Amino acid sequence: xxxxxxxxxxxxxxxxxxxxxxxxxxxxxxxxxxxxxxxxxxxxxxxxxxxxxxxxxxxxxxxxxxxxxxxxxxxxxxxxxxxxxxxxxxxxxxxxxxxxxxxxxxxxxxxxxxxxxxxxxxxxxxxxxxxxxxxxxxxxxxxxxxxxxxxxxxxxxxxxxxxxxxxxxxxxxxxxxxxxxxxxxxxxxxxxxxxxxxxxxxxxxxxxxxxxxxxxxxxxxxxxxxxxxxxxxxxxxxxxxxxxxxxxxxxxxxxxxxxxxxxxxxxxxxxxxxxxxxxxxxxxxxxxxxxxxxxxxxxxxxxxxxxxxxxxxxxxxxxxxxxxxxxxxxxxxxxxxxxxxxxxxxxxxxxxxxxxxxxxxxxxxxxxxxxxxxxxxxxxxxxxxxxxxxxxxxxxxxxxxxxxxxxxxxxxxxxxxxxxxxxxxxxxxxxxxxxxxxxxxxxxxxxxxxxxxxxxxxxxxxxxxxxxxxxxxxxxxxxxxxxxxxxxxxxxxxxxxxxxxxxxxxxxxxxxxxxxxxxxxxxxxxxxxxxxxxxxxxxxxxxxxxxxxxxxxxxxxxxxxxxxxxxxxxxxxxxxxxxxxxxxxxxxxxxxxxxxxxxxxxxxxxxxxxxxxxxxxxxxxxxxxxxxxxxxxxxxxxxxxxxxxxxxxxxxxxxxxxxxxxxxxxxxxxxxxxxxxxxxxxxxxxxxxxxxxxxxxxxxxxxxxxxxxxxxxxxxxxxxxxxxxxxxxxxxxxxxxxxxxxxxxxxxxxxxxxxxxxxxxxxx
Amino acid sequence: xxxxxxxxxxxxxxxxxxxxxxxxxxxxxxxxxxxxxxxxxxxxxxxxxxxxxxxxxxxxxxxxxxxxxxxxxxxxxxxxxxxxxxxxxxxxxxxxxxxxxxxxxxxxxxxxxxxxxxxxxxxxxxxxxxxxxxxxxxxxxxxxxxxxxxxxxxxxxxxxx
Numbered sequence: 001x002x003x004x005x006x007x008x009x010x011x012x013x014x015x016x017x018x019x020x021x022x023x024x025x026x027x028x029x030x031x032x033x034x035x036x037x038x039x040x041x042x043x044x045x046x047x048x049x050x051x052x053x054x055x056x057x058x059x060x061x062x063x064x065x066x067x068x069x070x071x072x073x074x075x076x077x078x079x080x081x082x083x084x085x086x087x088x089x090x091x092x093x094x095x096x097x098x099x100x101x102x103x104x105x106x107x108x109x110x111x112x113x114x115x116x117x118x119x120x121x122x123x124x125x126x127x128x129x130x131x132x133x134x135x136x137x138x139x140x141x142x143x144x145x146x147x148x149x150x151x152x153x154x155x156x157x158x159x160x161x162x163x164x165x166x167x168x169x170x171x172x173x174x175x176x177x178x179x180x181x182x183x184x185x186x187x188x189x190x191x192x193x194x195x196x197x198x199x200x201x202x203x204x205x206x207x208x209x210x211x212x213x214x215x216x217x218x219x220x221x222x223x224x225x226x227x228x229x230x231x232x233x234x235x236x237x238x239x240x241x242x243x244x245x246x247x248x249x250x251x252x253x254x255x256x257x258x259x260x261x262x263x264x265x266x267x268x269x270x271x272x273x274x275x276x277x278x279x280x281x282x283x284x285x286x287x288x289x290x291x292x293x294x295x296x297x298x299x300x301x302x303x304x305x306x307x308x309x310x311x312x313x314x315x316x317x318x319x320x321x322x323x324x325x326x327x328x329x330x331x332x333x334x335x336x337x338x339x340x341x342x343x344x345x346x347x348x349x350x351x352x353x354x355x356x357x358x359x360x361x362x363x364x365x366x367x368x369x370x371x372x373x374x375x376x377x378x379x380x381x382x383x384x385x386x387x388x389x390x391x392x393x394x395x396x397x398x399x400x401x402x403x404x405x406x407x408x409x410x411x412x413x414x415x416x417x418x419x420x421x422x423x424x425x426x427x428x429x430x431x432x433x434x435x436x437x438x439x440x441x442x443x444x445x446x447x448x449x450x451x452x453x454x455x456x457x458x459x460x461x462x463x464x465x466x467x468x469x470x471x472x473x474x475x476x477x478x479x480x481x482x483x484x485x486x487x488x489x490x491x492x493x494x495x496x497x498x499x500x501x502x503x504x505x506x507x508x509x510x511x512x513x514x515x516x517x518x519x520x521x522x523x524x525x526x527x528x529x530x531x532x533x534x535x536x537x538x539x540x541x542x543x544x545x546x547x548x549x550x551x552x553x554x555x556x557x558x559x560x561x562x563x564x565x566x567x568x569x570x571x572x573x574x575x576x577x578x579x580x581x582x583x584x585x586x587x588x589x590x591x592x593x594x595x596x597x598x599x600x601x602x603x604x605x606x607x608x609x610x611x612x613x614x615x616x617x618x619x620x621x622x623x624x625x626x627x628x629x630x631x632x633x634x635x636x637x638x639x640x641x642x643x644x645x646x647x648x649x650x651x652x653x654x655x656x657x658x659x660x661x662x663x664x665x666x667x668x669x670x671x672x673x674x675x676x677x678x679x680x681x682x683x684x685x686x687x688x689x690x691x692x693x694x695x696x697x698x699x700x701x702x703x704x705x706x707x708x709x710x711x712x713x714x715x716x717x718x719x720x721x722x723x724x725x726x727x728x729x730x731x732x733x734x735x736x737x738x739x740x741x742x743x744x745x746x747x748x749x750x751x752x753x754x755x756x757x758x759x760x761x762x763x764x
Numbered sequence: 765x766x767x768x769x770x771x772x773x774x775x776x777x778x779x780x781x782x783x784x785x786x787x788x789x790x791x792x793x794x795x796x797x798x799x800x801x802x803x804x805x806x807x808x809x810x811x812x813x814x815x816x817x818x819x820x821x822x823x824x825x826x827x828x829x830x831x832x833x834x835x836x837x838x839x840x841x842x843x844x845x846x847x848x849x850x851x852x853x854x855x856x857x858x859x860x861x862x863x864x865x866x867x868x869x870x871x872x873x874x875x876x877x878x879x880x881x882x883x884x885x886x887x888x889x890x891x892x893x894x895x896x897x898x899x900x901x902x903x904x905x906x907x908x909x910x911x912x913x914x915x916x917x918x919x920x921x922x923x924x925x
Contacts, residue, residue, distance in 0.1 A: 011862075012862070012864075014867065015858070015864060016859070018864055019846075019855040019859060019870060020851070021801070021802015021841065023867050027801070027805070118787065191902075193866070193868075194812060194868045194900060194901065194903075195868045244866060245804070245806075246865075248902070277808060278806070278807040491865060492865065648862065650862070651908065654908070655865065655902075657905060658904075658905030659902065681809055682811035682812055683809070687900055688906075689897045689900065690894075690896045690901075690910065691893060693893060693905075693906055696905070696907060
């Protein structure tokens with residue numbers, strides 16, 4: 001009987017430690033002699049630093065060290081670009097501590113190291129920061145004007161700009177029966193994981209060693225750059241991954257603190273811990289989504305799209321961080337989406353403002369692009385008097401048209417191609433599930449609420465980036481150890497990889513233990529982002545398991561003095577009927593020979609992306625007196641190629657939908673005209689809670705296994721979030737159709753809708 | 765400098781003596797002094813619910829009270845929910861319903877649900893949603909957590925008294 005784990009909703013191996021409070025998150029790690037670090041952050045959005053008086057703080061009992069940029073002998077390094085490193089971005093990179101000038105509220109200015117966190121935070125209050133304020137740039141319009149320069153040496157506030165296109169968009173618009181132009185905006189919000197960031201650095205006084213605990217996401221990339229920054233060989237830098245309380249894109253990138261905590265440890269000669277507090281988190285960890293999009297569409301009278309043109313402006317905040325230009329560039333690239341758009345042109349601008357720098361958040365650029373495009377599709381459907389689903393059907397790429405070259409829509413990216421699939425059938429399945437054809441938008445006589453339904457289609461790329469590693473070792477105890485360079489940010493990586501290992505080795509999953517992320521485990525790794533773990537680390541685990549089986553046969557062949565090809569492998573044993581050796585016996589035998597029963601593997605998909613796709617539908621009830629929207633039902637379909645663990649995939653989809661509802665209605669980083677962040681606590685920055693849950697039907701389709709990896713996986717981490725604002729926005733716009741209210745800007749808060757409704761009433 | 769105090773806390777049926785600053789929160793005391801790091805801190809201003817513990821059976825935010833105030837109370841943290849290494853029916857239900865991903869909100873969800881089920885052994889979905897509405901989870905979308913708590917209520921009703 002062979003063991004079958006792939007495709008089963010195996011209960012997670014991680015759960016027990018999390019359920020009993022014995023997980024090890026970064027703040028749970030305690031090292032002997034450890035000191036605590038706190039950071040003085042700029043309370044000003046834009047100002048020259050004239051003086052930092054640290055005397056009183058230094059004199060405080062329990063304070064070990066206080067420093068600012070001027071106190072450091074070595075020049076501070078710039079935080080590097082990891083992704084979308086467009087020309088000219090080099091002018092806007094951040095150094096870990098502000099020097100001479102602060103450029104956003106939350107920028108690190110000085111560091112305190114003390115015996116405990118209470119003392120460190122007390123000492124922060126004794127540091128006297130004197131500044132000469134400068135005008136704050138808080139809109140992309142003011143940034144463009146360039147009257148105040150944020151980075152003087154750059155000579156402009158434009159991070160960079162470029163134009164991309166395919167086909168003859170001018171000609172398409174010239175002869176078109178129908179055109180429409182709209183202005184869309186997706187508001188600044190962010191990932192906001194429940195666990196804030198944190199790090200512990202330790203240095204060895206006797207040898208070159210920097211060990212950084214609390215790392216995750218892209219540890220090998222980060223190690224390379226930290227090694228460079230601290231002038232150490234890579235082998236002397238260890239990044240250690242702990243349990244992680246949510247990532248969603250923001251955690252694990254190189255931030256100022258990844259340099260400051262090691263510097264503090266070097267200076268004090270002690271292990272140093274820094275745990276971000278929530279107020280810091282909301283102003284110091286990457287923001288995202290802040291896009292404006294001027295978009296035009298051209299179509300025939302039947303609604304067949306002829307062309308799209310757009311200009312996307314991204315508010316990048318004060319510096320370009322590791323994620324470079326990902327958010328606006330992906331918003332531009334994904335604007336045409338799953339549709340047949342023969343001509344497309346887009347200008348993209350990256351504007352520097354006095355706000356927290358921007359990075360990726362689950363579905364970066366996709367969430368934004370879907371909102372703009374799918375709202376436009378619904379507007380066009382109304383204009384042309386075509387049902388929104390019919391209009392989408394007319395324009396969705398058909399299975400015969402795939403693979404479909406979308407062209408070079410991001411400078412420096414390889415030519416992109418949508419892989420095989422069946423977009424119309426994913427929409428059809430959604431329409432069946434939500435009983436679309438039976439639905440009628442109406443004002444419900446029972447409670448006076450407007451009830452309507454909105455739909456949206458999406459595509460989502462997955463499995464980008466460098467190769468991934470896995471290594472499998474059979475221990476003489478019979479336990480199996482899987483190590484991978486991929487990280488876990490809480491999504492169940494240990495369980496998923498254990499399922500693959502156990503299935504291919506044909507053993508009980510309980511024997512498998514998965515370790516991940518830390519640079520000490522494997523020689524190389526790609527990391528966790530872009531829905532890639534199952535595809536990349538999953539396939540690497542499969543290859544390693546196959547190699548382990550081969551090696552087991554070779555060892556057994558030595559024992560039996562025969563050729564490995566004479567042997568079979570089943571049930572976790574090598575067989576030469578009627579004799580058999582267990583993996584444990586072979587591991588023990590290997591040890592006696594000074595060998596180990598183990599194999600390393602790398603999976604490389606040559607950066608070919610698999611695209612998941614599907615559709616969302618939202619049924620809403622809108623109270624016209626209060627402007628409050630309740631999402632009552634939600635459906636989504638998502639083609640993921642092949643499901644590794646259906647329960648975990650369901651968890652990703654449902655979690656994504658709720659997170660997306662936050663981005664649609666609640667999450668909002670609000671700045672005033674002086675560049676002050678007004679939403680610096682959980683009392684002001686609102687997140688979805690359990691009090692307004694829709695009933696969600698999430699259907700993972702497995703009709704088109706990816707041809708770009710042998711296991712057929714496509715990523716499944718982002719399809720749940722990417723079309724939420726689009727579907728909900730469309731539903732609200734349908735409800736408000738008689739009022740002629742435009743739903744072009746997020747978040748769709750009750751006060752905005754109420755104000756628009758009052759405005760519409762007064763016009764009547 | 766804050767005043768130093770010697771206190772005694774009853775946590776998970778054990779008595780712990782420790783010397784702390786008067787201003788130390790109960791959450792910090794549990795985590796730093798008693799090494800009970802299962803209680804998590806997500807916001808430290810009483811909104812996210814990750815630090816929820818039981819005080820005499822009632823759910824409270826351990827980031828919002830000082831450790832000294834907890835003297836004389838019977839405190840239960842997530843570490844006190846499993847009995848003799850066996851997961852409680854509530855913990856089992858979370859495991860079976862995939863009611864956790866990153867696990868960071870889980871201790872607060874469990875303690876909040878424990879208080880709810882003690883007070884109301886047969887809650888409706890709406891009552892469960894209301895009970896955990898002060899606990900933020902960024903991963904699951906809550907629905908599986910509600911499923912788990914409803915499931916746990918059933919298990920507790922059917923289980924040994």
